[in-house]
Amino acid sequence: MAVIPATWDLYELLQAVVQAPTYHIVFEILLILWIIKLIFFSKSYALEKTVLTTKEKDELIEEWQPEPLVPDIPDTHxxxxxxxxxxxxxxxxxxxxxxxxxxxxMATMNFLGMAGDQTIETEAIKCLRKYGVGSCGPRGFYGTMDVHLVLEDNLAKFMNCEEAILYSYGFATIASAIPAYSKRGDIIFCDEGVCFSIQKGLVASRSFIKFFKHNDMEHLERLLIEQQKEDKKNPKKAKVTRRFLVAEGLYIKHGDICPLPKLVELKWKYKVRIFLEESFSFGVLGKCGRGVTEHFDIPVDEIDLIAASLENSVGSTGGFCCGKKYVIDHQRLSGLGYCFSASLPPMLASAATQALTIMEANxxxxxxxxxxxxxxxxxxxxxxxxxxxxxxxxxxxxxxxxxxxxxxxxxxxxxxxxxxxxxxxxxxxxxxxxxxxxxxxxxxxxxxxxxxxxxxxxxxxxxxxxxxxxxxxxxxxxxxx
CATH class of the missing domain: 3.90.1150.10 (Aspartate Aminotransferase, domain 1)
Known part of the structure; x- marks a missing residue:
């Protein structure tokens, strides 16, 4: 209700009430009645309490068997x-x-022999003497050093993308990137043969996951058609639902390559975004090692997000994502592995930069x-x-x-x-x-x-x-x- 000045007399007050709109008076009367009801007529319902005897308490305590913090592991594991x-x-x-x-x-994934390269070791030692061992902080809190920016710039240029973002842990790269974009209520179509880091990213996204059979494009298209029919039933919901397609360039569990040309075709046909995990195809496939996009001669702009580890072909640690600038910038605020993890040790960033130089030169x-x-x-x-x-x-x-x-x-x-x-x-x-x-x-x-x-x-x-x-x-x- 409007505040009435103290200088008004009763006549002026009544006049103001008479001149007020009817709907305004009705609304204020209902509001007053609702406040009175809350104050004088609200009921409190006491929760029923179960009172146990001493004997019953002892029996429950005796029956309770706590689960071990760590499960028993046999020595024969x-x-x-x-x-x-x-x-x-x-x-x-x-x-x-x-x-x-x-x-x-024949056991470690040192595909290009970078782990034993003397020039990489020399660069890492030189950087170690200048910066020390670690950054001791996330990128947004005094963890960004010039070698990180140099590596990000080199990765973006190498992949022919607008921008790249650097993570300090390879596993966390795709596991952080997926939930940075896909949220509860969104839909992810995913190959059932993806690696464990992608699986953890799917769980963290809390999105609705639809798995298709490994490299089975017919099964994937059937799922996309089914989703298209569901969207027509509820267009209002479909309008705010984002759809993603997640695959690996080179599948670590199978040793085969994703059919990227068909994935791109389905992307434009059914309006989905493609996330590509290239930890085992980066530095492996393509004429210059740029991955599965170069292998199939597909423009990198056709892929919405590319993620890869630096722990295989590059012989360093960490990982990166690359793509359009607005896509990468979003991760700087929403990628949990980027925002809350200490940045990549400077000497390892310098080592990765040297490895990229070797890849381009040879x-x-x-x-x-x-x-x-x-x-x-x-x-x-x-x-x-x-x-x-x-x-x-x-x-x-x-x-x-x-x-x-x-x-x-x-x-x-x-x-x-x-x-x-x-x-x-x-x-x-x-x-x-x-x-x-x-x-x-x-x-x-x-x-x-x-x-x-x-x-x-x-x-x-x-x-x-x-x-x-x-x-x-x-x-x-x-x-x-």
Missing amino acids: PVLQALERNIITGRPDKYLNVNGRSCLN SAVLFTSLRENAEKIHDGLLQVEGMKLMGVPISPLKHLQLGEPGGDRDMDTRTLQKIVDEVQTLGVAMTLARYLEKEEHCLPQPSIRIAVSCKLTDTEIKNVIECTKKACQTVLNENSS
Whole structure:
């Protein structure tokens, strides 16, 4: 109600009431009645209390069994056994020193041999002496140094994008980027074969997830058509719902490549945004290592967001996203891994910058050698009896599975581990593909993961193939006898 000055007399007050609009008077009367009801007629409902006797309390306490903070892990767990079995001395270069024995490294994803490059080490040491070990703060709070800006600028130019953003942890890159854009109520169409970091990003987004079969474009289009029909039923909701399509350039769990041309076609046909995770295709695919877009000769502007790790081909730590300026700027305020994590150690940013320089200067040699080595090993491993090879020929990631799985995952894993151990005695280091089995969305069959490097010689490739054949034959014959 309007405040009435004290100088007004009763006549002026009545006159003001008479002149007031009817709807205004009715509204104020209802408001006064509602306030009176709240003050004098509101009821408080007391919660019913259950009173337990001392005996009942003791029985409940005795029955209660608290869950352990950490679940019991058997001593026979393969990871714990591997920790005791494989002790690495020195850097993970072309050759590994495992338990005092030199082995050819086919286990770590040092595709371009950057982890052992002397010029990268020199740049990192020079930066270490200038900046120290770490930044000790997030990018927005005194964690941004000039080497970070230089690396972001170089990554953007290398990928032919407007801007790039740097994360300090490769896993957190795509896991932070997805929920920065996709929120509750949005829809994400995702390949069921994506890596674990993407899966965590999907969970964090709280969006509605629709998985399509791995690299099955017909299944994806059916899901998009179904969503299109649902949108027509509720156009008001559809107008405010964002739709995303998430895929990997090179799938770590399968060793194959996404059909990007078809994904781009579906993007424009059904109006979805594409997020591409290129941790294992960046520095691998394409004439100059720019990833799956260069491999298929698709303009990078067709992709809404590209994310990649610097922990594989580049041989450093962290990750980055690149794309349009307005897309990247949004992450500087909404990417949790960027806003709240300490920035990438300056010496590792300097190392990544040097690695990019090497990639640009030696692209013809590096990527041609990597593809040729991958194809040679692929052709050789296809001839291993009793085993099934997963992946495409040009992929430096290979998966060897049992040709005839036994139906018991633990038993198959133990068989593959015996093969890995046998290969190691012959001087080649390999590893089993590891997963968080209870949390993985689509758990693949147990496999031996093999990582190819561009530094391998023809003699070393032949040695890997022969040792693998011999180890598989020995172990499989023992199991059959």
